[in-house]
Amino acid sequence: LGRLARANVVAVGDAAGLARPGTGEGIGPALRSGVLAAECLSRWAGERGAAEYRRRVAGAFARDQRA
Numbered sequence: 085l086g087r088l089a090r091a092n093v094v095a096v097g098d099a100a101g102l103a104r105p106g107t108g109e110g111i112g113p114a115l116r117s118g119v120l121a122a123e124c125l126s127r128w129a130g131e132r133g134a135a136e137y138r139r140r141v142a143g144a145f146a147r148d149q150r151a
Contacts, residue, residue: 088141089134094121100141104148113148117141 088100096102097114104113124137 088138089121091130091134092125094125094134094137096121102141102145102148113145116144120144 088095094100096117098110100117102113102117103110120140121137124140125133127133128136
């Protein structure tokens with residue numbers, strides 16, 4: 085996973101490189117990462133929210149990205 089977030093700006097879905105490598109499917113990861121972004125940035129402002137988003141995305145998509 086590349087650069088996912090900075091301050092209150094985050095990349096989700098295809099912009100974050102989250103399409104599933106084996107199938108190219110991207111709507112599921114886009115929706116899931118969008119929800120994670122909303123949860124993190126609404127709870128924590130600035131870099132803390134971005135850091136939490138990066139942590140959650142890494143955990144949520146680790147298995148898909150190992151392919």
